[in-house]
Amino acid sequence: MPENTNGNTIEKAGGENLTENTKKDPPLVRIHSECYTGETVWSARCDCGEQLDEAARLMSLPGSGGGIIIYLRQEGRGIGLGEKLKAYNLQDLGSDTVEANLLLRHPADARSYGLATAMLQDLGQEEIRLLTNNPDKVRAVEGPNREIVVKERVPMIPLAWRGKTGGIRSQEVGGYLKTKLLQIEKMGHMLQMGDA
Numbered sequence: 215m216p217e218n219t220n221g222n223t224i225e226k227a228g229g230e231n232l233t234e235n236t237k238k239d240p241p242l243v244r245i246h247s248e249c250y251t252g253e254t255v256w257s258a259r260c261d262c263g264e265q266l267d268e269a270a271r272l273m274s275l276p277g278s279g280g281g282i283i284i285y286l287r288q289e290g291r292g293i294g295l296g297e298k299l300k301a302y303n304l305q306d307l308g309s310d311t312v313e314a315n316l317l318l319r320h321p322a323d324a325r326s327y328g329l330a331t332a333m334l335q336d337l338g339q340e341e342i343r344l345l346t347n348n349p350d351k352v353r354a355v356e357g358p359n360r361e362i363v364v365k366e367r368v369p370m371i372p373l374a375w376r377g378k379t380g381g382i383r384s385q386e387v388g389g390y391l392k393t394k395l396l397q398i399e400k401m402g403h404m405l406q407m408g409d410a
């Protein structure tokens with residue numbers, strides 16, 4: 215995987231067809247935030263590992279035209295692995311993911327997406343289809359002058375909600391997704407059960 219000096223990476227999936235496809239439709243893009251626990255051991259506390267795999271799968275489907283995965287080193291929504299583990303302890307005591315961050319004196323979400331905007335510009339992309347449920351990500355990646363235009367938001371629906379096999383199923387991930395689902399004003403996520 216190509217890597218810049220900070221460890222943030224860009225992966226072009228199905229690259230052979232990407233150039234051809236960009237002439238027709240904007241490419242499918244996933245901007246993924248590092249999650250050591252979710253990606254390496256498929257921790258049952260979040261669906262991050264599933265999301266990364268699902269993005270790659272969608273981009274490799276026949277006829278999909280490929281896509282771009284940008285992997286940002288923003289572990290724990292930007293607070294780092296150590297602080298995320300402290301947040302997990304607070305969640306075990308009853309806080310949700312947002313409350314735990316705030317109790318640790320961190321913002322609910324400490325990430326930024328300027329680097330992703332720059333990477334997409336480097337790749338010559340002006341219009342994209344973004345695979346996400348996070349409206350903040352859509353706004354942020356577009357940049358202050360809409361350097362990148364998100365022509366379409368493609369929902370990222372957990373496999374378990376689609377009745378598919380595989381995917382993360384646990385009480386903890388249920389709570390994690392519920393925080394996104396029910397606390398729109400806290401997380402601003404667009405995840406809806408109706409998407410399933």
Ligand SMILES: Nc1nc2c(ncn2[C@@H]2O[C@H](COP(=O)(O)OP(=O)(O)OP(=O)(O)O)[C@@H](O)[C@H]2O)c(=O)[nH]1
Nearest residue numbers: 247248249260288289290291298301311346347348
């Ligand atoms: N602080 C904190 N971060 C978490 C927790 N669980 C997962 N993460 C981090 O959350 C990030 C993924 O963010 P999400 O909010 O799940 O998803 P998103 O990227 O905002 O939105 P989507 O594009 O819809 O997936 C990764 O960096 C994970 O390490 C948690 O309980 N607390």
